[in-house]
Amino acid sequence: MRYETVIGLEVHLQLATKTKAFCGCSTKFGQRPNSQVCPVCLGFPGSLPSLNEEAFRFAIKVALALNCRIQAIVKFDRKNYYYPDLPKNFQISQYDMPLSYNGFVDIAVDGANKRIRVKRVHMEEDAGKLMHPEGEDYSLVDYNRGGMPLLEIVTEPDMSSPREAYDYLTKLKAILEYLKVSDCDMEKGSLRCDANVSIRPEGETKLGTKVELKNMNSFKGVRNALEYEVKRQDSVLEDGGKLVQETRLWDADKGITTSMRTKEEAEDYRYFPEPDLVPFVVEKEEIERIRKTLPELPEAKAARFKAAFGLSDYDAGVLTSQVDLADYFEECVKLYPNAKTVANWLMGDVMATVNEKNIDMSELALAPAAFTGLLKMIDSKAISGKMAKEVLAEAIETRIAPEEIVQKKGLSQISDAGAIESVVQGVLKKEAKTVSDYKSGKKAAFAFLVGQVMKETKGKANPAVVNEILKKSLGE
Amino acid sequence: MENLHSLTAHKLKELMARGETDPSAILEGVFARAEKVEPKVKAFVLSGKERARKAVAGTARKNGKLAGIPVLLKDNLCVKGEATTCGSKILAGFKPPYDATVVRKLEAEGAILIGKANMDEFAFGSSCETSCYGPTKNPWDTACIPGGSSGGSAAAVAADETIMALGSDTGGSIRQPAALCGVVGLKPTYGRVSRYGLIAFASSLDQIGPITKDVRDSALLLSVIAGYDEMDSTSVDLPVPDYSNALVEDLKGLRIGVPKEYFVKGIDGEVEASVRAGIGVLKSLGAEVKEISLPHTEYAVSTYYIVGPAEASSNLARFDGVQYGFRAAGADDMIEMYIKTRSEGFGNEAKRRILLGTYCLSTGYYDAYYLKAQKVRTKIREDFDKAFSVCDCIVTPTSPTPAFKIGERASDPLSMYLSDVYTIPANLAGLPAISIPCGFSGSGLPIGMQVLAKPFDEETIFRTAYAFEQGTEFHKRKPNL
Structure with a gap:
């Protein structure tokens, strides 16, 4: 039998606010354990939460950028469960009234547009981190991360392949980076993703048995885990077996998923309204004020790039896929008029070097002026295109300006x-x-x-x- | 001066202003009194003698509204570096790293903190018997309970072991012990006083309030602790009036409502007679008295025993032995540590309420219990809204009976729960309410009368209570210890 795949994603996003969600502690990453804590984020008896307005504004920004409707009233709930990384043994979250809902993100599938519906975006607080010293009979807890503001972004089960899931994540990350509301760094844990995946006979409208996948720490990991899981489910059904609703963990080293718990073992979170935070009305004016602060988002920027610089769909798409790359491109075309040349070089040699060195565009030690200077040297026939490639690589590597490299090495082209x-x-x-x-x-x-x-x-x-x-x- | 401990704060302020006494004399007077009667009353769980003496000698502010006045705190209010246990073994050894907002406010006005008062464990109780430190006794009859959960605070004020005290009130925990000990206890409007640093029982019901020897002191202490606090987002940003302006003896034009549902079966005859007589006094002072109806009154106790335990089950989840307080020894893994710590650390009533609340919030029961209770809560609030369209305040008994014997209801939680039948509605509706002495039983036990008003209308409460007090002598009587 042929099966089709149904995937929904849950992304947890750490908001890059200065202070935590419900107290004044710093959110700085990589500090000494338990150095960024206070009675509130430690859940000490008698302490009370008060909402960080910056976190709320960031959340609204994301909601607007994902085309969501925004709830008229902001209400928080308690999600109750016991774990030592959760100092109150409940998490402040949002249950039946998420901050925003009914949004969407568009991705390209085989050249056509596909709309991935965003079911809800809600605010919650992060937990601390457990550490298990090897060979010891105790565990340690670092509460620095506890109480950091998180957004949970949940899609409808609208993706029909691991590839689409990957593309959705890439697009989502691009939007979030444009908004400058998070580091979006999966390695640092500021962006985390769980996936719900099921398969069903082609043409069937009822959803199959859902499996939740956890523990993926890169977008590629999400894709690999989903690919593995789809195959596993397929072979269970083909062998006449039955799937169980469960949570499975991705093991990136072995390339397999293993069962963590079944539905029967799932906890009852006993959600109820958080009585320590008074629900409040979201003023329309406030939303409009925040909307005005939204930057130009990837799709709008791509459209503008096509119109203003005559770029192809593909080029505009690639150049706007990262906000740093798009900004870099715009800086360059201010200094150098041939946008197509800039695009080709950026998407070719520059991106290749950036990817090879595994750095971000923002870390690229090559100012737009230096880069466009190199392009000008080609135009004036001072150097050949082939030489320019070498100079570019060296300039990025050594952080020496291209013109200086050309001069020092006597690379100037002989046109005499x-x-x-x-x-x-x-x-x-x-x-x-x-x-x-x-x-x-x-x-x-x-x-x-x-x-x-x-x-x-x-x-x-x-x-x-x-x-x-x-x-x-x-x-x- | 010999009897400084028996005076009110406002009287002591007058004496200090005239140079007839000083904070040190007052403090020593209170300590001497406590030394004498504490073995019989057992109101304190922690004596702050050293700290208090140091404060008087130098660190305390000299010119605040409560300069030099000894204040006793219920043991669920956090004081930086001082043991704060909520009367529970599970918080053994816990010293908060911060001050409750009310503590900061008291010290900013020069109050002298003299220690911590006994209470029912986590404020679960109406008799002060569930404390891990053992029961506090009623100063009027030490075979009787002082009421609860702020029983230590009320007993200490009644026994003159302190000048003033703070309690907390979730379903009557200030007013009921105040009534049973013959003192004045006020539960302010929900949101009037910051709860920051009050170890929570039920967040949507808890409120800190004064327990004092008379109404003027109650107004004085409220004026110190009231006000918006950015650390408590349920506190309300309204200006704090000068409550002393409300202390007038004239009740002309005041419309008092008396709910018929509060004088039904279960009420003690002497209590009913005293409260009815008290209403007569109010009438004679110029108030207009009318019968009103609060039809959902009969559902208040059951509603409260869903909402309160539900919130408590979540609030008390943090006591798990991980970070602070008691941790049971001998656990082999994390789950066992949780189970042993909580099994050994909590008393029976705490366990009962945690179970009750956990059950009410569980999938499949939430709608039937918690959600339904919230709807009834709205109905109860609407009853009051309607009532306050025809009256300015409501007068009722505080407790259906005077103090009962220690141990009498300890094994019968339902009869214990019913002792809060008149006080619970104010918490469910978020209203301010006071209990003032209005009489004595044949066996000499105090009886209290409750006055409720609209949210943030503590002034009407003070006006009514003050006029009554000026027209009567009940508040002047002292227990024979």
């Missing part, structure tokens, strides 16, 4: 006809046999002669000038 002429004459003298081959009709000999001239000039001769002089000398 007189200088090239004398080299050409020398080569013609030395290669008399090749010359006669050429004259007798062996056209390939010409390329050999060009090569010899380039060799003599250590590659610095302007190839176009060499061609021209050579042809003239050979009496063409």
Whole structure:
């Protein structure tokens, strides 16, 4: 039987606010354990939460960017469960009235637009981190992360392949980065993703048995875990087995998922309204004020790039896929008018280097002025395109300005006809046999002669000038 | 001066202003009194002698509204560095790293904190018997309970072991012990006083309030602790009036409602007679008295025993032995540590309420219990809204009976729960309510009368209570210890 895949995603996003969700503690990453805590985020007896307004504004920004409707009243609930990383043994979250709901994110599937519906975006607080020292019979808790503001972004089960899930995450991350509301760093845990996946016979409208996947720490991991899980479910059904509703953990090293708990073992969270936080009305004016602070988002920017710079759909899509890349591109075209050239170089050599070095665009040690300076050197024939590639790589590696590299290495291209002429004459003298081959009709000999001239000039001769002089000398 | 401990704060302020006494003399007077009667009353769980003496000698503010006045705190109010246990073994050794907002406010006005008062464990109780420290006794008859849960605070005020005290009231925990001990206890409007630093029982019902020897002191202490606090988002940002302006003896034009549902079966004859006589006094002072109806009164206790335990079950989840307080020894894993710690750390009444609340919030029961209770709560609030369209305040008994014997209801939780039948509605509706002495039983036990008003209308309560007090002598009588 042929099966189709149904995937829904839950993303937990740590908001990059200055202070925690319900107290004044710093949210700085990587500090000494339990150095960023207070009675409130430690859940000490008698302490009470008060909502961080910045977290609320960030949440509204995300809701608006994901085209969500915003709840008229903000209400928090308690999710009750026992775990030592949760100091109150309940988490302040939102249950039946999420901050926002009914949004969407569009992704491209086979060149067409596909709408992934966002079911809800709600606010909650993060838990601390447990550490289990090896060989010891105790565990330690670091509450620095406890009480950090989180958004939970939940989709409808609208994705029908691991690839679509990956594309949704990529698009979501791009939007979130544009909003500058989070680091979106899966390695640091500021963006986490769980996936719900089920399969069903093709054409069936009822959903199959759902499995929740956890413990993926990269977008590729999400895709791999889903691919594995779809195959596993497929083979269970093919072997005549039955799937159980359960939570499974992805093991990235082994490339498999293993069962963590079944539905029967799931906890009853005993949600009820958080009595320590008074529900409040979200003023329409406040939403409009926040809406005005939204930056241009990827789709709008791509459309503008196409219109203003004549870029293709593909180029505009790639250049706007990361806010830093888009900003970099815009800086460059201010300094250098040929947008297509900028785009080609950025999407080619620059991105290749960035990816190879596994850094962000923001970490790229090559100012737009330096980069466009390099492009100008090509245009003025001061260097060849081939040399430019080498200079670019070196400039990124050494953080030395391209012009300086060109000067230091004497890489400037020889375009001076007189200088090239004398080299050409020398080569013609030395290669008399090749010359006669050429004259007798062996056209390939010409390329050999060009090569010899380039060799003599250590590659610095302007190839176009060499061609021209050579042809003239050979009496063409 | 010999009897400084028996005076009110406002009287002591007068004496200090005239140079006839000083904070040190007052403090020593109170300590000497406590030394004498505490073995019989057992109101304190922690004596703050050293700290108090140090404060008087130098650190305390000299010119605040409560400068030099000893104040006793219920043991669920956090004081930085001082043991705060809620009368529970599970908080053994816990010293909060911060002050409750009311503590900061008291010290900012020069009050002298003299220690911590006994209470029912986590404020679960109406008799002060569920404390891990053992029961507090009623100063009027030490075979009787002082009421609860703020029984230590009320008993200490009645026994003159302190000048004033703070309690907390979730279903009557200030007013009922005040009534049973013959003192004045006020539960302010929900949101009037910051709860920051009050170890929560039921967050939507809890409120801190004064327990004092008379109404003027009640107004004085409220004026110190009231006000918006950004640390408590349920506190309300309204200006705090000068409550002393409300202390007038004239009740002309005041419309008093007397709910017929409060004088039905279960009420003690002497209590009913005293309260009816008290209403007569109010009438004679110029008030207009009319019968009103609060039809949903009969559902208040059951509603309260769903909402309160539900919130408590969640609020008390944090006592797990991980970070602070008691941790049971000998657990092999995390779950066992939780189970042993909570089994050994909590008393029976705490366990009963945690179970009750957990059950009410569970999937499948939430709608039938918690959600339904919230709807009834709205109905009860609407009853009051309607009532306050025809009257300015409501007068009722505080407790259906005077103090009962220690142990008498300890094994019968239902009869214990019913002792809060008149006080619970004010918590469910978030209203301010006071209990003032209005008489004595044949066996000499105090009887209290309750006055309720609209939210944030503590002034009407003070006006009514003050006029009554000026027209009667009940508040002047002292227990024979």
